[in-house]
Amino acid sequence: MELKEEKLFEFFPTGITKVEQAEGCVYFHFTNKVILKIEIFTANIVRLRYATDGTFERDFSYAIDPAFKKTSQTYNLIEEALIYRLEAGNITCIINKLSGKVTFLDDKGEVMNEDEKGFHWEEHKEYGGDIVQMSKKVQEGELYFGLGDKPVQSNLRGKRFQLWGTDEYGFEKGTDPLYKSFPFFIGFHNSKAYGIFFDNTFRSFFDFASERRNATSFWANGGEMNYYYINGPELMTVVEEYTKLTGTPEMPPLWALGYHQCKWSYYPESNVREVCDKFRELEIPCDAIYLDIDYMDGFRCFTWDKEKFPNPKKMVADLKEQGFKTITMIDPGIKKDDEYPVFKEALEKDYFCRRADGPHMKGKVWPGDCYFPDFTKPEVREWWGTLYEEMYNDMDVAGFWNDMNEPAVFEVKSKTFPPDVRHDYDGNPCSHRKAHNIYGMQMVRATYEGLRKLKPEQRPFTITRSCYSGAQRYSLAWTGDNIASWEHLWVANMQCQRMAISGMSFVGSDVGGFIEHPSGELYCRWVQLAVFHPFFRTHSSGDHGDQEPWTFGQDTVDIVRKAIELRYRILPYLYTTFYEYHTFGRPMLRPLCFVDQADTDTHYRIDEFMLGDHMLSAPVLSPAARSRRLYLPKGQWYNYWTTKPVQGGTDVEILTPADEAILFIRAGAVIPHYPVMQYVGEKEIENLTLHIYDVDGRIESKIYEDEGDGFEYKNGNFNYKHFEVIGDLGKTVIRQSELGSYNTTYSAYSVVFHSANPIHKILVDGHSVDFVKENGSCFFKTNKDFKEIEIN
Ligand code: MIG
Numbered sequence: 001m002e003l004k005e006e007k008l009f010e011f012f013p014t015g016i017t018k019v020e021q022a023e024g025c026v027y028f029h030f031t032n033k034v035i036l037k038i039e040i041f042t043a044n045i046v047r048l049r050y051a052t053d054g055t056f057e058r059d060f061s062y063a064i065d066p067a068f069k070k071t072s073q074t075y076n077l078i079e080e081a082l083i084y085r086l087e088a089g090n091i092t093c094i095i096n097k098l099s100g101k102v103t104f105l106d107d108k109g110e111v112m113n114e115d116e117k118g119f120h121w122e123e124h125k126e127y128g129g130d131i132v133q134m135s136k137k138v139q140e141g142e143l144y145f146g147l148g149d150k151p152v153q154s155n156l157r158g159k160r161f162q163l164w165g166t167d168e169y170g171f172e173k174g175t176d177p178l179y180k181s182f183p184f185f186i187g188f189h190n191s192k193a194y195g196i197f198f199d200n201t202f203r204s205f206f207d208f209a210s211e212r213r214n215a216t217s218f219w220a221n222g223g224e225m226n227y228y229y230i231n232g233p234e235l236m237t238v239v240e241e242y243t244k245l246t247g248t249p250e251m252p253p254l255w256a257l258g259y260h261q262c263k264w265s266y267y268p269e270s271n272v273r274e275v276c277d278k279f280r281e282l283e284i285p286c287d288a289i290y291l292d293i294d295y296m297d298g299f300r301c302f303t304w305d306k307e308k309f310p311n312p313k314k315m316v317a318d319l320k321e322q323g324f325k326t327i328t329m330i331d332p333g334i335k336k337d338d339e340y341p342v343f344k345e346a347l348e349k350d351y352f353c354r355r356a357d358g359p360h361m362k363g364k365v366w367p368g369d370c371y372f373p374d375f376t377k378p379e380v381r382e383w384w385g386t387l388y389e390e391m392y393n394d395m396d397v398a399g400f401w402n403d404m405n406e407p408a409v410f411e412v413k414s415k416t417f418p419p420d421v422r423h424d425y426d427g428n429p430c431s432h433r434k435a436h437n438i439y440g441m442q443m444v445r446a447t448y449e450g451l452r453k454l455k456p457e458q459r460p461f462t463i464t465r466s467c468y469s470g471a472q473r474y475s476l477a478w479t480g481d482n483i484a485s486w487e488h489l490w491v492a493n494m495q496c497q498r499m500a501i502s503g504m505s506f507v508g509s510d511v512g513g514f515i516e517h518p519s520g521e522l523y524c525r526w527v528q529l530a531v532f533h534p535f536f537r538t539h540s541s542g543d544h545g546d547q548e549p550w551t552f553g554q555d556t557v558d559i560v561r562k563a564i565e566l567r568y569r570i571l572p573y574l575y576t577t578f579y580e581y582h583t584f585g586r587p588m589l590r591p592l593c594f595v596d597q598a599d600t601d602t603h604y605r606i607d608e609f610m611l612g613d614h615m616l617s618a619p620v621l622s623p624a625a626r627s628r629r630l631y632l633p634k635g636q637w638y639n640y641w642t643t644k645p646v647q648g649g650t651d652v653e654i655l656t657p658a659d660e661a662i663l664f665i666r667a668g669a670v671i672p673h674y675p676v677m678q679y680v681g682e683k684e685i686e687n688l689t690l691h692i693y694d695v696d697g698r699i700e701s702k703i704y705e706d707e708g709d710g711f712e713y714k715n716g717n718f719n720y721k722h723f724e725v726i727g728d729l730g731k732t733v734i735r736q737s738e739l740g741s742y743n744t745t746y747s748a749y750s751v752v753f754h755s756a757n758p759i760h761k762i763l764v765d766g767h768s769v770d771f772v773k774e775n776g777s778c779f780f781k782t783n784k785d786f787k788e789i790e791i792n
Contacts, residue, residue: 043089385450399461440466484513668699
């Protein structure tokens with residue numbers, strides 16, 4: 001085990017002897033052969049790299065999006081008596097000539113982040129290379145956010161974490177490390193934010209003022225000190241910049257945002273059909289059904305157990321008729337079996353990982369002894385992609401779920417490969433010490449890229465458990481093997497928010513808990529949280545009671561149905577939020593401090609979160625709760641269920657009936673609703689319903705729409721509609737602009753206008769229209785191309 005490194009001797013950069021300026025970057029040479037290279041990426045991003053012995057490693061990163069374009073290269077370098085001042089976009093770096101320590105100022109000249117000990121390193125006597133380290137001063141009142149799937153409260157201050165992808169069955173609050181490695185964090189002080197992305201795939205550590213009160217440090221057991229400094233001051237800006245740097249996903253198929261049902265495992269075929277039939281019979285909407293490992297023949301990937309599933313093609317087709325997409329699991333471990341074609345081919349072509357001295361990397365997983373493809377080799381990824389052909393093209397399986405890709409190995413203490421295993425690392429051969437944290441990401445990348453090629457007209461659907469920064473380009477993720485407890489409901493909320501602000505918004509937990517059995521009440525509350533999570537799937541380990549909505553009794557069926565119906569109603573809103581994630585890198589889930597960071601009351605709120613611009617929710621976290629307190633950010637809100645206006649900027653105590661997911665809508669919002677459907681595409685949309693919430697002031701909303709699959713949207717075949725709601729002294733104006741070129745199936749909007757004001761007259765583009773009032777809301781129809789509605 002390579003956990004505790006012995007502290008031997010720390011080296012620091014000495015004085016600067018020479019400065020070299022090049023296009024878009026500056027090299028600072030130190031007397032002891034250290035080089036600091038500062039590279040300008042955008043007006044808000046600079047990159048710092050340190051070489052300890054006069055040369056940099058070959059520049060290569062799996063995290064940075066190959067499509068990312070540097071947008072600004074200009075800088076000013078000013079020499080002063082004791083420092084260099086590097087001005088680049090909105091960032092100023094002050095570099096101390098003697099120590100090399102760096103301070104970052106924002107465009108107001110205020111210190112955002114500064115080196116404490118700064119860069120230093122130890123030689124790694126055992127493996128060679130350096131243990132590269134960085135320490136920063138903790139600013140007054142500084143909070144820290146980010147770091148992926150850490151199952152702790154949002155502020156990381158006072159804690160230490162490790163990044164080393166680990167299969168942590170039944171993890172708990174505080175368990176570290178977990179499955180995912182996102183070496184990105186946000187520092188937040190004086191209501192201003194900055195970000196740091198430490199792009200190093202070795203086992204790494206982050207200490208947020210834990211070991212020493214005044215220092216936050218991060219280090220890795222190899223590789224380079226290579227980090228990106230990201231300017232704010234908005235929390236949103238920091239996350240958007242980081243997410244664009246590491247990439248955003250393409251749009252998912254619309255059905256992927258529906259409800260999914262999973263268990264380890266549904267089999268045989270008759271059981272799968274029963275479960276699907278039951279959803280339709282009880283009219284609980286559902287879009288996808290999952291086949292976990294037991295559908296395979298002896299856990300051989302890309303095969304079927306013909307006894308359990310005699311005719312998979314027919315089953316998949318029949319389920320599709322009913323509106324169910326079938327998703328199957330594929331693991332990285334390939335059964336060591338000379339009769340098994342996938343194994344034979346990979347063996348012949350030398351696609352499996354090898355130990356340092358030559359033998360294959362052999363490990364036990366579900367199939368018994370396995371070899372593991374080296375997904376860090378382009379040729380292997382290409383091959384892996386083609387293996388899906390039969391299932392994807394011929395059988396029409398809709399998507400794939402890549403599990404165990406930390407990679408997980410049974411019966412060894414490390415739960416993974418030994419450190420000497422060799423990897424290609426895209427032509428930069430290395431050991432598992434360097435490739436471990438990106439192994440899973442490269443696996444799901446191979447899957448994703450394969451699917452893109454196999455069906456160029458279809459949007460791939462892929463799920464991964466292990467991730468490194470940038471994995472969001474290839475896949476959605478789930479949070480792994482959680483437990484059916486109230487505490488884990490809290491954990492799921494923390495993890496999904498944290499993942500979203502770490503660049504990966506397409507995320508969800510195993511609803512109800514994977515291990516152990518939830519009460520009906522816990523299951524309902526979990527469903528009511530996950531309605532607002534981009535990935536919404538019930539999953540359980542199946543070795544306890546069943547976890548389909550009907551297994552808890554009739555009350556639960558009704559409560560769960562109501563929640564899932566809400567999900568299907570707000571699908572166009574969710575889809576719009578996804579589009580803004582895809583386009584701008586904007587997180588879909590947002591902690592409250594992202595909504596109003598100037599309001600210090602939002603800084604420590606952790607349960608409440610926003611989905612997109614206009615929806616706020618919070619989970620109900622205890623049994624038999626009749627009410628809960630939550631904070632509403634400043635401004636006006638509406639309780640979705642009562643449609644009563646509520647003033648924000650304060651704590652509110654609200655009732656929490658068993659059948660209601662907490663939901664507040666921002667006043668001024670335009671929220672598109674679909675009719676309830678049992679699955680996406682079941683009904684053609686005849687009228688798009690717009691719920692419009694009156695406001696004092698002016699609020700913008702957007703609606704994105706396209707075909708819901710395929711890549712025509714990349715050629716401009718989509719709509720991105722802008723709405724403005726302007727309310728003033730009892731008069732409200734609603735404007736619509738930027739329609740786009742996508743032909744919708746509907747030609748009219750059904751408007752539901754929610755207002756506390758009396759309504760006398762409604763004009764659509766100057767013509768008066770009829771309306772009906774009911775329970776404080778007002779209903780009317782308009783042409784979908786209206787420009788302006790005036791309500792008096
Ligand atoms: O060792 O495929 O996290 O979702 O159901 C367990 C069986 C392997 C772990 C996954 C879980 C999945 C299970 N897998």
